Amino acid sequence: MTQDPLLAGLAALAADAPEGLYDRIAARWIRMPSRVGELTVAFTDHGVAYVHHGDGFAATFRKRFGRPLVESGRPPSGLMTALRTGRVGGLRLDLRGLSDFQRDVLTAAGSIPRGEVRPYSWIAARIGRPRAVRAVGTALGHNPVPLLIPCHRVTRADGDPGGYVFGAQAKERLLLDEGVDLAGTRELAEANVFYLASDTTGIVCFPTCHNARRITARHRRGFRTLADAAKAGYRPCRVCRPAA
């Protein structure tokens, strides 16, 4: 990529062009530490466009984005903390070139708070495509900016964390790091419990919802389905929104 003729041509063009033109065409890349090891991150003047793990960054970037690349000495502000803590803050993302469906999926995934998880089917319901559950999985598998858009917080309905672009073990590590009680949710799943309710409030939540975690043991009730909970008189939490 260092000897890219297209890149050289564009650089030459830019020399005579208005300030900033080149930056509108090219992307910059930089290596960054993260909770799952070293990453290569590409960004444009619109924000972070691509987060890559492992080898083959340049080839994959070229295939997916077809933009020239130049190395950068300095990360965009906020990127370092976003990667370390999982809190994105005001960091800008460049999500151009994605389909509406993909953008909808990623936006919904981005709404899952740190320390919590939601099923793939929840995303599907939230974006108004309740049957596109599997397509949600593929879209998340193509998330160009993992960690920054927390697709690792989307897990399978059966309690298994499910797959991840950077590997299932990385997903588990991230979730544990964020305070998700994976052992606890697995135990619940084994007992066929996928929702938790409080008999004092009459509200039913996803188990990792911060509201569900505060239910005291004597008032906690578990349900296998939302329908079961509704039948017992519980209404869905307005924060974690277990129903569409």
Add this chain to the structure above:
DNA sequence: TCGGTGGCCCTTA
């Protein structure tokens, strides 16, 4: 209980 399986639907080759 668990593995198989059909359904679903978006993307890519």
Add this chain to the structure above:
DNA sequence: ATAAGGGCCACCG
């Protein structure tokens, strides 16, 4: 343009 296949899910035996 069409067919295959994917970070899934619910149901069946």
